[in-house]
Amino acid sequence: MHVxxxxxxxxxxxxxxAVAAVAVAVSLRGARRELEGAGRGGTGAExxxxxxxxxxxxxxxxxxxxxxxxxxxxxxxxxxxxxAILVGPYTGVLCxxxxxxxxxxxxxxxxxxxxxxxxxxxxxxTTIVAYAIFRGLVKVLPRRRSSVTVxxxxxxxxxVPAAAVAFTALYALGGTADVSxxxxxxxxxxxxxxIGLGEAAITALTVGAVIAVRPDLVYGAxxxxxxxxxxxxxxxxxxxGADEVTTAAREAEPVATAPAVAPRRSVRPxxxxxxxxxxxxxxxxxxxxxxxxxxxxxxxxxxxxxxxAQEHAAKDSPLADYSVKDIANARxxxxxxxxxxxxxxxAVGSGVFVVLRRRRAAGPVAAAGAAGExx
Amino acid sequence: xxxxSPSAPPLSAPSSLEVxxxxxxxxxxHQALFxxxxxxGRGERVAxxxxxxxxxxxxxxxxxxxxxxxxxSVTVAGLPVGKKHLAEIRRRVGIVFxxxxxxxxxxxxxxDVAFGPAAAGLRGAELEARVTxxxxxxxxxxxxxxxxxxxxxxxxxxxxxxxxxAMRPEILVLDExxxxxxxxxxxxxxxxxxxxxxxxLMVTHDLPYALELCPRSxxxxxxxxxxxxxxxxxxxxxxxxxAHRLELPFGFDPRSVTVPV
Amino acid sequence: MGAGxxxxxxxxxxxxxxxxxxxxxxxxVFCFVLIVVSxxxxxxxAFGLYxxxxxxxxxxxxxxxxxxxxxxxxxxxxxxxxxxxxxxAEGPRVSALGMxxxxxxxxxxxxxxxxxxLGVAASVLLASTTELRELLLGLQRLRMPPMLVQIASFMIRxxxxxxxxxxxxxxxxxxxxxxxxxxxxxxxxxxxxGALFIRSYERGERVHLAxxxxxxxxxxxxxxxxxxxxxxxTRAAVLPLSALAVCLLGWTL
Numbered sequence: 001m002h003v004x005x006x007x008x009x010x011x012x013x014x015x016x017x018a019v020a021a022v023a024v025a026v027s028l029r030g031a032r033r034e035l036e037g038a039g040r041g042g043t044g045a046e047x048x049x050x051x052x053x054x055x056x057x058x059x060x061x062x063x064x065x066x067x068x069x070x071x072x073x074x075x076x077x078x079x080x081x082x083x084a085i086l087v088g089p090y091t092g093v094l095c096x097x098x099x100x101x102x103x104x105x106x107x108x109x110x111x112x113x114x115x116x117x118x119x120x121x122x123x124x125x126t127t128i129v130a131y132a133i134f135r136g137l138v139k140v141l142p143r144r145r146s147s148v149t150v151x152x153x154x155x156x157x158x159x160v161p162a163a164a165v166a167f168t169a170l171y172a173l174g175g176t177a178d179v180s181x182x183x184x185x186x187x188x189x190x191x192x193x194x195i196g197l198g199e200a201a202i203t204a205l206t207v208g209a210v211i212a213v214r215p216d217l218v219y220g221a222x223x224x225x226x227x228x229x230x231x232x233x234x235x236x237x238x239x240x241g242a243d244e245v246t247t248a249a250r251e252a253e254p255v256a257t258a259p260a261v262a263p264r265r266s267v268r269p270x271x272x273x274x275x276x277x278x279x280x281x282x283x284x285x286x287x288x289x290x291x292x293x294x295x296x297x298x299x300x301x302x303x304x305x306x307x308x309a310q311e312h313a314a315k316d317s318p319l320a321d322y323s324v325k326d327i328a329n330a331r332x333x334x335x336x337x338x339x340x341x342x343x344x345x346x347a348v349g350s351g352v353f354v355v356l357r358r359r360r361a362a363g364p365v366a367a368a369g370a371a372g373e374x375x
Numbered sequence: 376x377x378x379x380s381p382s383a384p385p386l387s388a389p390s391s392l393e394v395x396x397x398x399x400x401x402x403x404x405h406q407a408l409f410x411x412x413x414x415x416g417r418g419e420r421v422a423x424x425x426x427x428x429x430x431x432x433x434x435x436x437x438x439x440x441x442x443x444x445x446x447x448s449v450t451v452a453g454l455p456v457g458k459k460h461l462a463e464i465r466r467r468v469g470i471v472f473x474x475x476x477x478x479x480x481x482x483x484x485x486x487d488v489a490f491g492p493a494a495a496g497l498r499g500a501e502l503e504a505r506v507t508x509x510x511x512x513x514x515x516x517x518x519x520x521x522x523x524x525x526x527x528x529x530x531x532x533x534x535x536x537x538x539x540x541a542m543r544p545e546i547l548v549l550d551e552x553x554x555x556x557x558x559x560x561x562x563x564x565x566x567x568x569x570x571x572x573x574x575x576l577m578v579t580h581d582l583p584y585a586l587e588l589c590p591r592s593x594x595x596x597x598x599x600x601x602x603x604x605x606x607x608x609x610x611x612x613x614x615x616x617x618a619h620r621l622e623l624p625f626g627f628d629p630r631s632v633t634v635p636v
Numbered sequence: 637m638g639a640g641x642x643x644x645x646x647x648x649x650x651x652x653x654x655x656x657x658x659x660x661x662x663x664x665v666f667c668f669v670l671i672v673v674s675x676x677x678x679x680x681x682a683f684g685l686y687x688x689x690x691x692x693x694x695x696x697x698x699x700x701x702x703x704x705x706x707x708x709x710x711x712x713x714x715x716x717x718x719x720x721x722x723x724x725a726e727g728p729r730v731s732a733l734g735m736x737x738x739x740x741x742x743x744x745x746x747x748x749x750x751x752x753x754l755g756v757a758a759s760v761l762l763a764s765t766t767e768l769r770e771l772l773l774g775l776q777r778l779r780m781p782p783m784l785v786q787i788a789s790f791m792i793r794x795x796x797x798x799x800x801x802x803x804x805x806x807x808x809x810x811x812x813x814x815x816x817x818x819x820x821x822x823x824x825x826x827x828x829x830g831a832l833f834i835r836s837y838e839r840g841e842r843v844h845l846a847x848x849x850x851x852x853x854x855x856x857x858x859x860x861x862x863x864x865x866x867x868x869x870t871r872a873a874v875l876p877l878s879a880l881a882v883c884l885l886g887w888t889l
Contacts, residue, residue, distance in 0.1 A: 004714050006673050006751020013673070028783050046854045047844050049783060050480070053790020054798075054840030055833075060791060061798045062829050068816050077829070086833060098787050105662075105771060106645055108759035109710050111752065112669045176677075177744030178725045205823055209830025217837055439849050462851055470849045476797055477842040482769035482789060491850035493857030522769075524796050542850065 002103065003118055003167075005111030012174025017116030023124045024097050030090025034219060055087050056095040060102070067202055075198045080126030080163070081134075081156035082203045086210065088219040089131040096123035117170055125166040130159035134220050148221045149208045156203035160196030164188040389453040390416045391546045391574035392438065396447030398598075399433060407433040409598035410447065415546065417452075420568075420575040422585035422606060425595035426620035431578045434595060435548055438576075439468040452545045466495055469539030473550045475531035479523035484515065484534050487523060491542040509541035510534075513567050529560025533567065546574040553581045582610055582623050586632060594619050607634055647764045652871070653697035654765050657864040658774025660872035665762045667876035669755045671883045677747040679886030683754065689878055690757050697765045707760040711752055718752075721745040768792055786856055790843070798836055805832065 008016075028048075035047045059079040067075050079099075083092035097119045103109040110118045134155035141147035168185045175184070211218050392415040400406035407430040415421050425431050436442040437449055440456045449456040451467045469491075472478050481487035488506045497505060510516040513533040523531055532552065539547060552568070553561050565588055568575060579585050585592055586606050594602040594609065596619040602609055609615065610629035616622065623629065653661075668686075675682050694704055725741025766774070772792070776785045805828045809815075816825055864872075 002713075004711055004748070004752035005669050005755025007714070007748055010670070010674050024784065025781070028781060046848060046852060047841075048854075049786035049856075050790055050843040050847060051837065051840040053787045054794055054836045054843065056787060056791040057794040057798045058833055058836035060795055061802050061836075062832065064799065065802060065825065065829060067822055067825055068818055087837075094784075094787065098784065098791055101784075102788055102791060105759065105775075106763050106768070107710060108707065108756040108763065111673075111755040112666055112759060113673050113755065176747050177721055178727055178738070178740035179721060179744065180726055183724055201819075201822060202826055202829070205826030206829045206833070209827040210833055213830070214834050217834060436845070441845060441848060462853075465849055465851045468849075470846075472842065472846050472849075474839075474842065476794075477839060478846045480790065480793055480843050480847065482772070482793060490847075490852075490857065494851035494853070524793070538850065 002100075002110035003114040003121070005113050007111070007176060008114060008117050008170055009174040009176050010113070012170060013113050013116055015116075016120040016170065020097065020116040020119035020124065023093055024119070027090040027093040027097070031088070031094050034088035034091050051087075052091055052094050052098070055083065055091065056098045059083055059095055060099050063099075067198065069198070075195070075202075077202050077206075078122065078126065078160065078195075078199055080122060081130035081152070081159045081199065082206055084127040084131040085134050085152055085155065085203070085207055085220040086218055089127055091219075092127040092131065093123050096127060121163050121167050121170065126159045126163045129162040130155040131220065133158055138220065145208075145211055145215075148211055148218070149204045151220075152207040153200045153204035157196045157200035160199050161189050161192045164192035389450075390414050391419070391452055392576065393450040394434075394437075394447070397434070397437060397444050397449060398446040399437065399442060400445055407598055408437075408445075411595070411598070411600055413593060413600055413603075415574060415576060417545075417574055418572065419591060420577070420589045422589035422592040423576055423578045423595055424580075424582070424585060424592055424609075424619075424621060425601075429595045429619075430598045431595055432550065435470060435550060435578060438546075438548055439465050439470060462495070466491070466542050467545040468548060469542055469544030469546070470548045471532075471535050471539050471550065471552065473554060475528070475535040476524070478535040478538060479531060482522055483519070484510070484521055484523055484526070485519040487534065488519075488538050488541045491538060495542065505541050505543075509537040512540055512571065513537045514563070527560075529556050529563065532556065532560070532564060536564075536567065540571070540573075544573065546576060547571070549575065549577045549579075551579055551581075552577060553579065553584045582621065582629075583627055583632075586610060586629055586634060590634070594621070607632070645763050646767050647699060647703065649698055649765065651697045651765070653693060653761075656872050657777075657868055658766050658770040659777040660774075660864050660868055661762055661766055662771070662774045662778060664872040664875050665758045668879050669758055671876060671879045672754045672758075673751055675751075675883045675886045677743055677750070679889065680746075682882050682886035683750040685882045686754050686879060687757075689875060689882075690754065690761065693761055693875060697761065699761065699764055703764065704757065704760055707764070708753065708756055711756050714748065714752055718745040718748045721748070782856060794836075794839065794843075797839075798832065801835060802828070802832055 031048050031052055035051045059082075062077050062082075063079055065076060067077070069075055080092065080096050083095050086092075087095070100110060100118050100123060101115065104112055104115050104118070134151045137151035137154055138147060141151060165185075165188075168181065168188050171184055172181045207218060211221060215221060392413065394411050394413040397408055397411040398406070399408040411430075411434060423431055423434070433442065437444055437456070438451070440449075440458075440461050444456075451464055454460050454464060454467070456464050479487050481490055485506055488509050489502055492502055492505050506519070507516060510519060513536050515530060515533050515537060518526060518530065518534070523534060526534065536547075536549075536552075547568075549568075552564060556564065561584070565584070568577075568588055575589070577585065577589060589606055592602075592604065592606040592609050593600050594615070601619055602612075602615055607629055610623065668689075672683075672686055675686075694701070721744050722737035722741035723735070725738035725744055727738050727740040729736045729738050730742075731737070763771070769789070769792075772785055772789050775788070776782065809824065809828070814821075814824060816822075
């Protein structure tokens, strides 16, 4: 999926470059908070560079780990969803962006001018979509480790076609090839649903493997395990060493409540960021549409255009690309594709949310009961 | 405790390291240290021995203020370890971690050795001189421009020592300095450590190495200092050794060794 | 697309290209690619001239053509995409070699192939004449946020260490008679990946401790900062400026 130079035209490349720069800047700040976490000593600012660097190195390495499918073919992890679940959305965006940057500069994997496109597509969209779905599912599913696995699977599964949808949208805006958006959409999403299945399986298994050994390292599940473990302890140890246990419980109490609050705080910025990104995109589309001079529309309506006419039209805005012929159509259908994609994702997400919310009602009641008994 | 050690420091100079009543529990409630008292005089070489899980690493992380004491205090050359003097404390206490790959995080040996002094504000020719001096002391001056991961393990460990020496520490703290070294690298490192005129606290399981390098040893067990004395005497005390899960390698008899001083 | 990552990227040399300061080279390559991307695709000859320009740079840098061509393989997936394009694109069609192809699809394919290949070739030239850490220094001098540079340099420093760990795990798996052959074995591989993550994260924590122990407070000390002189900028600008001339010609002709 690494987009090379010349695949997306210059204005859209520049715009995505700006989006990527803003997202990376925001992530730099957010990553500090995320990485402050469980460790000893030091603030987030100190921990960001070594931890994010090592996670980036991990993603880079794990992308080289081949998962054989059958008969000599094999796939590998893209890692956006995995990073988001393991270290949080901000750090995830940051790490995947750095990996893409280095792949572009060192290995020429992905064009230099397409860096913005690649980061927007593979680092931002994948990570944010995956994390939003993951958090949503973890909140509504019963508090069990298997839920984390299910949520990882679902989020990775959707994140990959979501990136394909985002790519199609970018292509609709600034693609240099004259392939209809419908075909691109079908091909990209089709292929990436398949890739997404593999990604989902590997991500879920990997998250499961980490959570079995070091559940504290799974950022997306930080609020999950601790309350369960702590609330059972004061009841079943009556006499000997009881004071030790209660002090331990009391000490642990702030630890238990803090993560329970933290996810609620940390989900909101993600949603806000997603909303802002959507607004920026929508604004970009309308801006771009209104910025294109009337002449272009006329050209589009004009039946008898030839190459020369196009050249002249484009000369007025030197960066505009050549595929102006059915630009209105392309843009319209591109916008539609984007809207359909976002809508579908939202529908699936909120559907799951509504269905599973009922089940969740049992959770707080039980928790409250446990708290009452302890008091 | 340190008064009966063979090389007790002269009373006039403040000792390099003074730990008193140090206790610490991790945030999860697990208590690792239960009142550690330890004094290391200037220029001494002391081995810190103890079984796995005795709290050795936890103690080491207190020495430069990475962990904050739950009770008690740590003083380095008269300066109490605390938030106020953290930068100076970290300059004075040079910790060489067990895995040199963790310690050598910069792209070249030169930059890595320069990292500490540069963080302390040194620049230009002065910094360059400091780097060269530190690398010469560990015999790695010819490798300054090499990336650390192209060096052998023994060379990396020596560079790790240089990264700390470049900060001109008051006390050098080594975590398992002999681990993973072949006999030649081990001997080279011992020669280097012996040539340094700096206080050394060496955390190790390698008892012959402790005997070779450190006239004095302390045993940390169960979160307290369980024994403190001349290394040879401690290693010959079979009951003590057994009580704290310390074992000598097969065929090694500490009595038969004449300790170089 | 992990292909080619095992190559040795940098080719040691003492050519004038090697000697240029890294930030000049990065800026030059970036501008060059930007100009190439903005060139009209109908100006076929312009792309030929760009290729000649790059070949000249490669000649000056004494980078053998074989080395360059091998590194170009990275773009193969998109070549496949480009080759499909004439058959799926819209618009008026021509038939050649008994196949019906879309005219605009042909242009699109040409566009992607030409611009993509030139972009890859330029990046490869940059990476093979500039050492890794020099590249990072260059990015830093081009005002990339220092934190990002730090993260990237940690990634580069520990990439090898972690890849090594991954290889050791694989050898450990093989020595116990396990060979991943299909989807059924993903669990085992994922366990390795999980273990790799834990090791990486814990190493990150240890590196952080080692840094803090040497006085790190969140910013890297600036160790060397040699700017570039006007002459060096001028030399680096030869490539993008001549490309710009070609590009302008492409637009006017």
